[in-house]
Amino acid sequence: MPEYKAPIREIQFVMNEVLESEKHYANLPGCEDATPDMISAIIEEGAKFSERVLSPLNQIGDQEGCQFNDGEVTTPTGFKEAYQQYVEGGWPSLAHDPAHGGQGLPESIGTVISEMVGTANWSWGMYPGLSHGAMNTLQEHGTDEQKEIYLTKLVSGEWTGTMCLTEPHCGTDLGLLRTKAEPQADGSYKVSGTKIFISAGEHDMADNIIHIVLARLPDAPAGTKGISLFIVPKFMPENGAVGSRNGVACGSLEHKMGIHGNSTCVMNFDGATGYLIGPANKGLNCMFTFMNTARLGTALQGLAHAEWGFQNSLPYAKDRLQMRSLTGKKNPEGAADPIIVHPAVRNMLLTQKAFAEGGRGLIYFCAQLVDKTKLADTKEKAEADALLAFLTPIAKAFLTEVGFESANHGVQVYGGHGFIAEWGMEQNVRDARISMLYEGTTQIQALDLLGRKVLMTQGDSLKGFTKMIHIFCKENADNDAMKPFIEPLVALNKEWGELTMVIGAKAMQDREEVGAAAVDYLMYSGYVTLAYFWARMAHKAQEVLDQGTDEENFYKAKLTTARFYFARLLPRTRSHAEIMKSGAESLMEMDEEHFIF
Known part of the structure; x- marks a missing residue:
């Protein structure tokens, strides 16, 4: 049976040594309680819950799935009980406002717990994950009354939340949505329409489910400018408890490739009572609070599948005997050598390790940025x-792409056994595949990055990050030990800007150039971004080794993995750069009628 072990030492390295979390929290108002001892205790307890409670349910959730019966959904064996333990442990309230029952700790600490929960059991972790997004949306845009009624219950974990965007005829293009909201005399609205692909839309784990729903008012402008956001509860709240059933119900469950333990629902709103969140016709702006939370959460999924794949590939590679090493017997007492001696297998293991550990650096850095957006002064x-x-689009799309690659490597390391369900490797692949689709596909994230974030800001958003890389490289320019990392990073940082200018110039003549270059631009950006974090990790590891440590193996492994990343993975930027420069013509010159079979 596959297992999960929380990588606490790896987490501590990124948080405490590379990103200097103690200094980070000391500089943020309201983070006085985030002491090293408290954070360590929280992580230790989160690790126990993830390893002992959630991990054993991962395969059960996959095998049983959710059961649908006349509008009601039953989650797999043990899921409901695990959620009750989660609530009793106070985990839902960790990073939320004390004014509504939260513990007031920084978002970045909650991210660490989310990583462990998600790696242990991604399907289960989606239930509280969706609630977290609903809480952030209400916190940011809800009225005081809405926060008191709904947010308090969500923070406690008594109720859970969802995000209801997609409809049968529209996904990413939300300007096409048809769900209607009719105003009522009492200030409420009657919401009618059908939403699909609603994760955690119906289940038996909590007393109530609070749906955050996009819909149109009768006089709304066309397109995305006419979308409003609503709270639609499963049960109407009455004096702090659940009251009458609202006009929203699950019509069916989707039959899916993976994440079987999470209920993916068709939700029917039939004159359901709802309440407006934020200004009318500004719902998409408000929903981006939820979507950005979800996108960073999905980036975590990429890390989770890479980490899980590595953890379960490594022991197998050390134990499985197949053939002899090309340089002579490494296991003379055995009939063959363990497959970890073979370069091809090491390549897969190191790829998983490099993407997991580099991805952790990127995500934890983003989580610290979230802390600053909530707590820092105006300028910062x-x-x-x-x-x-x-x-965010780099983290979401790039990490899910390489997380899926890492999950596939897990199957390959196991050979035929990887294709068999009992080992769990094929489940990791199936569960990982959705991460590149929901919360905006890789292609949509790529358009967002290149089109909206970079070209529409005349490159200012890119310059903000490349400046950080430049400063780091300049500070370490004379460090001989860092030259293998600094020199290629300097060159790529410069090329990143040059490629952007080339694409921008072409796009002024032909807008198709943006779409043609976008995915390769995003992947190029992802490899360079992870190179920066690997360079930072290598710098810290070398610094500790120079000072002397009784953890030499840990820090030497960091340096070795960094060298592998720069030698074997970072060169992938070359193909992405060449493809970007090739332009849109080869994609667009074929007439539609020539697409035949």
Whole structure:
């Protein structure tokens, strides 16, 4: 049976040594309780819950799935009980406002818990994950009354939340949505329409489910300018408890490739009572609070599948005996050598390791930016917000792409056994595949990055990050030990800007150039971004080794993995750069009628 072990030492390295979390929290108002001892205790308890409670349910959730019966959904064996333990442990309230029952700790600490929960059991972790997005949306845009009624219950974990955007005829293009909201004399609205692909839309784990729904008012302008946001509860709240059933019901469950333990629902709103969140016709702006939370959460999924794949590939590679090493016997007492001696297998293991550990650096950095957007002063908040907006599509799309690659490597390491369900490797692949689709596909994230975030700001958002890389490289220019990392990073940082200018110039003549270059631009950006974080990790590891440590193996492994990343993975930027420069012609010259089979 596959297992999960929380990588606490790896987490501590990124948080405490590379990103200097103690200094980070000391500089933010309201983070006085985030002491090293408290954070360590929280992580230790989160690790126990993830390893002992959630991990054993991962395969059960996949095998049983959710059961649908006349509008009601039953989650897999143990899911409901695990959620009750989660609530009793106070985990839903960790990073939320004390005014509504939260513990007031920084978002970045909650991110660490989300990583462990999600890696142990992604399907289960989606239930509280969706609630977290609903809480952030209400906190940011809800009225005081809405916060008191709904947010308090969500923070406690008694109720859960969802995000209801997609409809049968529209996904990313939300300007096409048809769900209607009719105003009522009492200030409420009657919401009618059908939403699909609603994760955690119906289940038996909590007393109530609070749907955050996009819909149109009768006099709304066409397109995305005419979308409003509503709270639509499953049960109407009455004096702090659940009352009568509202006009919203699950019509069916989707039959899916993976994440079977999470209920993916068709939700029917039939004159359901709802309440407006934020200004009328500004719902998409408000929903972006939820969507940005979800996109960073999905970036975590990429890390989760890479980490899980590595953790379960490594012991197998050390134990499985197949053939002899090309340089002679490494296991003379055995009939063959363990497959970890073979370069091809090491390549897969190191790829998983490099993407997991590099991805952790990127995500934890983004989580610290989230802290700053909520708690820092006006100037620092604005800078953090701009940098976070730039990095979010990279984190979401790039990490899910390489997370899926890492999951596939897990199957390959196991050979035929990887294709068999009992080992769990094929489940990791199936569960990972959705991450490149929901919350905006890789292609949509790429258009967002290149079109909206970079070209529409005349490159200012890119410059904000490349300046950080430039400063780091300049500070370490004379460090001989860092030259293998600094020199290629300097060159790529310069090329990144040059490629952007080339694409921008072409786009002025032909807008198709943006779409043609976008995905390769995003992947190029992802490899360079992870190179920056690997360079930072290598710098810290070398610094500790120079000072002397009794953890030499840990820090030497960091340096070795960094060298692997720069030698074997970073060169992928070359193909992405060449493809970008090739232009749109080869994609667009074929007439539609020539697409035949």
